[in-house]
Amino acid sequence: MKKRILAIVMVLAMILSLSLAGCTKPAETTTAAPTEAPTEGVEPADEAVFNWNVGADPKTIDPCLNGASDGGDVINQTFEGLVREKSGVIYPGIAESWDVSEDGLTVTFNLRESKWSDGSPLTAHDFVYSWKRGMDPATASEYSWIWEYTNIVGAYAAVEGESLDAVGVSAPDDNTLVVQLETPTDYIVSLLSFYHFMPTKQSAVEAGADGAWAKDPANAVSNGPFKLTAYTIGEGLTLVKNENYWNADAVKLDRIEGKFIDEASTAYQAYQSGELDFLPDVPAAEIPSLIAEDPNFYVFPLLGTYYYNFNMDLELFQDPKVRRALTLAVDREMICETMGSGQVPAAGFVPPGFLDHEGNDFFETAGTYGIATDDSKIAEAQQLLAEAGYPNGEGFPEFTIMYNTSEGHQLVAELIQEMFKTNLGINTKLENQEWAVFQDTRKAGDYELSRGGWLTDFMDPMGLLSIFTSENAYNDPNYYNEAYDTLLSSAAKTRGAEHFEALYEAQEMLMTDLPIIPIYHYTDVMLVSPRLQGWDRSVLGTVDFSGASIAE
Amino acid sequence: MKTYYLKRIFSMLITIILITTLTFAMMHSIPGGPFTRERPVPDEILRALNAKYNLDDPIIIQYLNYMKGLITFDLGPSYSKIGTTVNDLIYSGFPSSAKVGGLATILIVVLGIPLGVISALKQNKPIDYFVMFMATLGITVPSFVIATLIIYFFAGKLGWIPSFGLSTPASYIGPVLALAGYSLSFVSRLTRSSMLEVLRQDYIRTARANGLTELSVIGRHAVKNALIPVVTYVGPMIAAILTGSFVVEKIFAINGIGRYFVESVSNRDYTTIMGVTVFYAVFYLIMVFFVDVAYALLDPRIKFKEGK
Numbered sequence: 004m005k006k007r008i009l010a011i012v013m014v015l016a017m018i019l020s021l022s023l024a025g026c027t028k029p030a031e032t033t034t035a036a037p038t039e040a041p042t043e044g045v046e047p048a049d050e051a052v053f054n055w056n057v058g059a060d061p062k063t064i065d066p067c068l069n070g071a072s073d074g075g076d077v078i079n080q081t082f083e084g085l086v087r088e089k090s091g092v093i094y095p096g097i098a099e100s101w102d103v104s105e106d107g108l109t110v111t112f113n114l115r116e117s118k119w120s121d122g123s124p125l126t127a128h129d130f131v132y133s134w135k136r137g138m139d140p141a142t143a144s145e146y147s148w149i150w151e152y153t154n155i156v157g158a159y160a161a162v163e164g165e166s167l168d169a170v171g172v173s174a175p176d177d178n179t180l181v182v183q184l185e186t187p188t189d190y191i192v193s194l195l196s197f198y199h200f201m202p203t204k205q206s207a208v209e210a211g212a213d214g215a216w217a218k219d220p221a222n223a224v225s226n227g228p229f230k231l232t233a234y235t236i237g238e239g240l241t242l243v244k245n246e247n248y249w250n251a252d253a254v255k256l257d258r259i260e261g262k263f264i265d266e267a268s269t270a271y272q273a274y275q276s277g278e279l280d281f282l283p284d285v286p287a288a289e290i291p292s293l294i295a296e297d298p299n300f301y302v303f304p305l306l307g308t309y310y311y312n313f314n315m316d317l318e319l320f321q322d323p324k325v326r327r328a329l330t331l332a333v334d335r336e337m338i339c340e341t342m343g344s345g346q347v348p349a350a351g352f353v354p355p356g357f358l359d360h361e362g363n364d365f366f367e368t369a370g371t372y373g374i375a376t377d378d379s380k381i382a383e384a385q386q387l388l389a390e391a392g393y394p395n396g397e398g399f400p401e402f403t404i405m406y407n408t409s410e411g412h413q414l415v416a417e418l419i420q421e422m423f424k425t426n427l428g429i430n431t432k433l434e435n436q437e438w439a440v441f442q443d444t445r446k447a448g449d450y451e452l453s454r455g456g457w458l459t460d461f462m463d464p465m466g467l468l469s470i471f472t473s474e475n476a477y478n479d480p481n482y483y484n485e486a487y488d489t490l491l492s493s494a495a496k497t498r499g500a501e502h503f504e505a506l507y508e509a510q511e512m513l514m515t516d517l518p519i520i521p522i523y524h525y526t527d528v529m530l531v532s533p534r535l536q537g538w539d540r541s542v543l544g545t546v547d548f549s550g551a552s553i554a555e
Numbered sequence: 556m557k558t559y560y561l562k563r564i565f566s567m568l569i570t571i572i573l574i575t576t577l578t579f580a581m582m583h584s585i586p587g588g589p590f591t592r593e594r595p596v597p598d599e600i601l602r603a604l605n606a607k608y609n610l611d612d613p614i615i616i617q618y619l620n621y622m623k624g625l626i627t628f629d630l631g632p633s634y635s636k637i638g639t640t641v642n643d644l645i646y647s648g649f650p651s652s653a654k655v656g657g658l659a660t661i662l663i664v665v666l667g668i669p670l671g672v673i674s675a676l677k678q679n680k681p682i683d684y685f686v687m688f689m690a691t692l693g694i695t696v697p698s699f700v701i702a703t704l705i706i707y708f709f710a711g712k713l714g715w716i717p718s719f720g721l722s723t724p725a726s727y728i729g730p731v732l733a734l735a736g737y738s739l740s741f742v743s744r745l746t747r748s749s750m751l752e753v754l755r756q757d758y759i760r761t762a763r764a765n766g767l768t769e770l771s772v773i774g775r776h777a778v779k780n781a782l783i784p785v786v787t788y789v790g791p792m793i794a795a796i797l798t799g800s801f802v803v804e805k806i807f808a809i810n811g812i813g814r815y816f817v818e819s820v821s822n823r824d825y826t827t828i829m830g831v832t833v834f835y836a837v838f839y840l841i842m843v844f845f846v847d848v849a850y851a852l853l854d855p856r857i858k859f860k861e862g863k
Binding site for chain 2: 060062063065068070140141142143144145147148162163164211212213214215216217218235236237238262263264265266268269270272273275276278437438439440442443444446456476477
């Protein structure tokens with residue numbers, strides 16, 4: 004009998020001890036709660052604070068190592084590059100001014116006197132150090148591919164293992180940074196606003212290996228409008244105004260409380276109850292009603308395109324008429340309407356938002372190449388298919404539409420499947436694969452029709468069009484047209500009219516050959532409480548709170 | 556007894572080695588890797604990344620190195636949080652998972668067992684129907700639905716609890732209920748059916764015939780014996796619940812380790828996959844071991860063979 008009682012006591016003790024072990028900590032958290040969960044009116048009236056949902060816990064917030072948008076959003080608050088871009092306008096940042104040499108091959112940046120958040124002076128040498136750190140294979144930055152597009156002398160060679168000493172970046176004195184280019188590059192200044200090119204301080208970087216310093220408030224030294232004072236893995240971070248920022252007078256927020264909530268519905272609920280003020284994402288189902296009803300909901304174009312790849316190596320898609328028929332059979336407007344996030348139907352590859360040499364929008368000037376955004380070209384599609392030898396789709400083999408597992412991708416694939424069936428009489432199967440498996444499958448060309456998506460990181464259509472050159476690692480359809488390669492390489496070497504004419508011609512060629520079916524251009528959504536004013540965003544989608552304030 | 560325990564511990568070690576080896580082999584055989592990106596990383600950088608994490612060694616060397624690290628409790632660096640070790644992830648995540656899980660366990664045991672007992676005693680009475688109805692609901696309604704509903708009503712409509720995190724005592728209500736729902740229902744059903752079985756046994760009739768009070772019959776004889784299957788379930792359940800739930804932690808935005816079980820696999824974050832799997836396996840085996848010990852104490856018929 005005693006044994007039995009002992010047994011029960013043991014079981015209970017086991018449960019209790021485990022639960023109590025877990026219960027010792029909440030007390031600490033609870034005491035901190037009033038300051039940690041500020042709702043309107045809880046914080047002192049004179050402190051300007053807002054609650055920001057960063058999204059997922061960033062992989063890193065070290066500018067050189069980061070390659071993700073959540074990390075980039077944080078870095079854009081804590082660091083500042085040579086220039087700062089807001090809504091497409093370039094503002095001087097750490098560089099007060101810059102001169103481009105006549106041949107366009109040398110850009111000289113004149114740096115202002117500025118300080119790191121620890122009070123030490125920031126010089127041009129910090130940029131040189133930081134940039135070389137970004138290129139150095141030893142740093143193993145996943146974003147180092149961007150150096151290829153800078154056209155800085157020796158930069159991409161350095162990424163590929165060549166000497167860092169040959170890189171065309173130098174600091175003749177503390178306030179001058181000289182950048183040498185291999186070819187004139189019009190977008191270089193705006194590209195340098197990107198987080199990868201923001202400076203890091205050598206002594207800080209060396210204080211914590213592998214970017215760990217940036218998340219550690221004791222070691223995190225930065226030069227932006229805000230500095231990091233707390234970081235809790237998986238929970239959130241605190242940024243406070245950086246008094247050593249050169250433009251600190253213009254910074255009106257005292258503190259930003261960042262949360263890591265990657266579940267959109269939870270964050271949305273928290274926004275509704277006033278616990279969060281800024282959301283980078285909302286549940287997809289809420290978007291149509293938010294667009295219609297909420298003035299605090301914003302939809303921005305994002306510089307990218309959603310498309311499908313034809314596997315150009317297959318006999319099935321050799322006939323251009325077949326590819327064109329399949330492209331015309333898709334009702335893009337209907338897909339965008341079903342997706343409901345304000346996506347723009349795509350009849351080309353370059354999205355809205357790029358200005359050409361005459362200041363016209365590339366997307367609008369380019370036109371639609373006879374590809375309809377609605378269902379008006381279906382008769383033509385049927386005609387083309389008949390000409391290719393498959394009247395009403397008869398005899399056209401069934402093929403597979405492949406995408407990576409996600410509700411949104413599935414929806415688009417199902418719509419396209421239905422359109423191929425009803426418009427052309429072609430039967431297809433759907434297959435989805437887990438994301439990383441899909442990457443391998445697509446890269447190996449082990450598919451018939453596969454989903455693709457591309458977002459660019461700098462303000463030139465080349466960043467999009469160049470992925471279909473024959474040597475490009477991202478040329479998933481395995482498209483090969485020598486004339487296309489020539490156009491892109493000449494665009495890379497030229498500026499102004501010549502540059503854009505080559506790009507217009509290239510896109511026309513791409514839309515004639517159609518190695519891809521363009522579907523839509525991406526959009527970015529945000530939900531922002533009206534109490535937060537003056538926030539901004541770069542064209543590439545990075546948020547900017549340097550000029551934000553709290554409405555009284 | 557001592558030999559039995561030693562044997563058990565030895566077999567646990569073998570099991571852990573097996574689990575580790577199998578996980579390691581399966582993990583490396585699925586397509587994709589930790590540096591798989593939409594935009595491929597330049598070759599030289601990929602080489603540098605592989606070299607940095609010793610992924611360029613032959614697979615058997617990688618395995619041996621991992622096992623060497625494991626012995627010293629060094630779970631290696633996480634690939635998806637640069638500069639953070641898997642040990643850090645577990646240290647920072649486990650307290651939250653364990654807090655929520657611990658409270659859920661208390662709720663399950665303190666509420667589930669009595670509900671099952673009452674249900675059995677009042678078999679086919681309204682209270683039995685009610686409890687079993689709720690239990691069926693608890694088993695069939697998935698935790699993400701419970702979690703979403705709790706957030707919607709209690710955080711959204713009523714504003715009684717915060718929508719996310721564990722910042723106040725009230726914020727535990729949502730995750731604990733969502734996490735406990737299934738097991739609470741299961742335990743009460745299990746207790747009920749086990750109780751009904753025990754109540755039909757001869758020794759209960761004998762106890763009653765001997766004129767023992769009803770309280771004594773139920774409390775000292777019936778419940779104790781009815782608990783054996785419940786203990787079997789509760790032991791491993793504790794391991795599962797304390798190591799967190801992907802769904803509950805994601806929906807309530809709790810920094811626990813439950814989410815790493817799923818996220819690490821889609822990220823091909825090899826070290827984190829291994830780390831959380833080993834952590835869970837060890838925890839689970841220990842709980843199963845406790846259950847076996849509890850059996851012997853709970854039921855004198857169960858004896859361990861000694862000395863053979």
